[in-house]
Amino acid sequence: NAGVMQNPRHLVRRRGQEARLRCSPMKGHSHVYWYRQLPEEGLKFMVYLQKENIIDESGMPKERFSAEFPKEGPSILRIQQVVRGDSAAYFCASSPAQGRTEGYTFGSGTRLTVV
């Protein structure tokens, strides 16, 4: 009964490289959410996806960031040409349906460090 699985746990990238963060939702969950936590800040919503669809990407920076949740496989958050300001903890969460549940189930996060 695995929870939300995120990998890698830690990712170091040089400025200008690409970062790919993966998220496998809980079994039976078809809704995935990505949040970012910058140092000393709260979690901020980035994007909400269902299988093969982006429902709300209002929290995603307009450039360099993209997300997908294909029919098969994990959800991917992709950051192209990373900059130091992208260094943060990225959390994925999942839920079985849209709307209020007792909160989401979060993964343990990927800590991205850009050097």
Added chain:
Amino acid sequence: DQQVKQNSPSLSVQEGRISILNCDYTNSMFDYFLWYKKYPAEGPTFLISISSIKDKNEDGRFTVFLNKSAKHLSLHIVPSQPGDSAVYFCAANGGASGTYKYIFGTGTRLKVLA
């Protein structure tokens, strides 16, 4: 624009005493509130929620109080235990943020002293 504020970055409490964590919000359209607990190097874990139709919700040692007129909620932990030491985030949604997008506060680090 910080719509959900946790003004105390940290709090220390003696084991067995009550911990009170506070949260203020500015958006009167928020109608659902949650508290999450987060240990280092882990994801946030859901703790307790409250809908705006209630002013109190209790679950074991944890109680959340909501004061809609003051736009304030608080989490009471009693008695506090060393294992409660963590960062606590309050989160809210409703209105323009819809039912799936949560607005988080910046967290309060609770330290329970043995």
